[in-house]
Amino acid sequence: MAGLSLAEALKSPKSLGGPWKVYGSALRPMPTWFPSSVLDTYIAFDATDAGDTADKLARFSGEVTHLFWLAIQVRESEQVNVMVNATMLSNVLNVLKGGPGSRLSHVTVQTGTQHYMGPIHNPSESAHSFNSHEPPFVEDLPRLPYPNFYYALEDLVKSYVPALSYSVHRSSIIIGASSRSVYNALLTLAVYASICRHERLPFRYVGNRCQEPSLQLH
Template identity: 25%
Template sequence: MPSSIVLGATGITGREIVKALAADQEKWGKVYALSRSQKDSYPSHVVHRPIDLLTSAEEMAKSLEGVEGEYVFFAAYMEQAEEEKACEVNGKMLSNFLKALDLTNASSKVRRIVLVTGAKQYGVHLGQPKNPMLETDPWLTDSSVWPPNFYYVQQDILKSFCAEPKHNHISWTVTYPNDVIGFAKGNFMNLATSIGIFAAIHRELASSQNEKGFLPFPGSESFYTRFDSFTSAPLHAQFCLWAASSPRAANEAFNVVNGDVQSWQDLWPRVARRFGLQIRPNQFLHAERDEYSGLQKTTTLKTKPPLSILADEIGLRGRVGESKLEQRINLEAWSKLDSVRAAWDRIVQREGIERDGLQKATWAFCDFILGRNYDLVISMSKAREMGWTGYQDTWRSLADVFDELEAEKVLPKTRA
């Protein structure tokens, strides 16, 4: 039975990869879960080993003594405020780890390395991409127009490593998930946590004032009826296992999304019902609470939209406008309101949940995800053609994470 190595084992995507590998011991054998610290309990065939990916290859090699496997899943990521720094830090993390595999001679046993990246591949953080997004779309590498992209840096590092003659037995696969729906202990950079806290507080505010509870959509009115593609973290994990063992997936990059194309006009009313709230019939005409006045924010994204790189080829010269973030309620500012903090304190004291949730939730990330005024449609055709059949209903994946967040006492039990 082969062994596997998972980097970033406590992150949202890495945690699910470990769980998926552990669930099928007969096929995947021993699993080495590598991260700074252990946050989950594991069965006996999953071994946690601490590692600091910010250290040198030589230091990492000491942590990797006795660690070897045929399959490596690199799902580690270190957020940085500046793109240049993100390239430097995340690039070194991967390159030093790969060097460490050589130093311990573990690379002689590796057969495939799966690198987890994301839809920043297409510049979705920069503005309107071409829809649907395809793996053959051009990279945004002109430094006079586009900021650096650490996903490009990592892919180049991995491809160069596998191309070395001494590594001709190693192939690579890259995944491009988008707007990942999942949960990891201590990790608040996920959409479900922020939305869940936002909804729970609105329920509390309504209850304390004996009002009918409404859940306002805080993002772009335009995006509310546009389309997005999401990735369930458990589904992504299953894809990674498929990609690691599929001969056709060798040396290929793949979009990995749920398979449905969703919109907040469908999801948001379901979120409201899940938390015992309603949607106002005229929500985009209704003035929210007086204390929310001044929380509206519109930001024009600075770079050219990624669609512009293909504008001439597809006949849209002169028709690609600026992309914007439009927040009806800027969540970063909302989370600091006295009334919001007081409502959260009441919930924490009554329900015994984690106090840090309101403070640590990544509100700026949620502002961005909900505030975009452009569609994100990501094609799964390439993976389908190569034999991948996985699918996950996006609402079901979001509801499942809400349940998990409640069980872990990150959110209060608010199911209607």
């Protein structure tokens, strides 16, 4: 959902060190709506599969200097989310940082407010004795005592220091270009708000309690 905006920003001559050479990747083939002009190469591979990851990425390990990690998979429980998402990033880092001639120097990880709210993807799992931080959320809040794949991703990239540096961006709800993502909530809310205005109806929030703290930030 953030990939298109990221690619456009990196390709801009105004970006720091830009324009960059950009490799885009995902599990599926590049969608028809995605403008190929913002990418130099597109690589479709399954990051949960170490063999497929190595087959598709190994030839780029001597070129890639920065990795921007935007991937997410949500499964049936947060314990599984931790395993799957950490496996994906680990497989990619093993190829881009583990091979001879690697040039990878920095990893940027996009996470989100789940860092402060706990396993919000699994409300039934956290229905008992679950407490999140209260907004406003600030970076130095302690971790919550629940499984959280965002914590696993941070710990993984930190384990590579000082061989590489890293940054973590904990965005709240974002707007992005995606025909598939179920997390593209703000565009849906914007359409709903426009319909309410056109019909002269009150705008009533249609989300649930798990989403309210994020919306309070805006």
